Amino acid sequence: MKHVPSIPGLAKPPSPFSHVVEANGFLFLSSQLSVDLHTHTLFPGSMAEQTKQSLENIKFLLESCGSSMEAIVDVAIYMRDVSQFDEMNAVYREYFKEGQEPARVTVQSPSPLPGIDIEIKVVAIAT
Numbered sequence: 001m002k003h004v005p006s007i008p009g010l011a012k013p014p015s016p017f018s019h020v021v022e023a024n025g026f027l028f029l030s031s032q033l034s035v036d037l038h039t040h041t042l043f044p045g046s047m048a049e050q051t052k053q054s055l056e057n058i059k060f061l062l063e064s065c066g067s068s069m070e071a072i073v074d075v076a077i078y079m080r081d082v083s084q085f086d087e088m089n090a091v092y093r094e095y096f097k098e099g100q101e102p103a104r105v106t107v108q109s110p111s112p113l114p115g116i117d118i119e120i121k122v123v124a125i126a127t
Contacts, residue, residue: 007064011040020061027065027126031078031119032057033111044115047084051091054120059095062124069095071125075104080117082108088118 003022010019013030019037021028034043034050037057043049059069079088085106096102102122111119 005065007061009038010064011038014040020065022065022126025126026073027062027067027071027124029058029061029122029124031076031121032061033113033116033119037061042113042116044117047079047087047117048091050116050118051088051120054118055092055095058120058122062122065126067124067127070097070100071127072096072102072122073125074123075102076121077104077106078109078111078119078121079106080109080111082106084117 001023004018005020005022007019013019017030019030032054034045034053035041035057036043037060043053045053058072062068062071077088077092079085111117
């Protein structure tokens with residue numbers, strides 16, 4: 001059964017999607033990018049800054065649903081320019097315990113939003 005959690009203070013997305021959908025014991029997050037989830041203000045910046053903001057959004061959404069970063073089982077990373085992989089990876093590494101990292105794929109893909117260079121999509125266990 002599908003459930004869309006209500007997260008207090010979260011701005012309604014400008015496009016037709018839910019930030020989080022819960023189904024069959026899992027949380028499916030829409031791709032997160034460098035944006036303030038409360039105002040939908042975009043934060044262009046370095047790859048490191050955008051990666052950090054995307055992961056902080058993911059952390060916030062998961063914790064708002066009673067889950068955590070440790071519960072992430074699958075990650076898809078979409079980067080405008082994979083030549084910045086090392087910069088992204090250095091920040092990403094800080095969010096996961098070594099040896100317990102989730103499965104992951106990273107692909108090069110253009111963003112429809114100017115100044116946004118990364119989007120991160122995750123699936124986590126609803127704990």
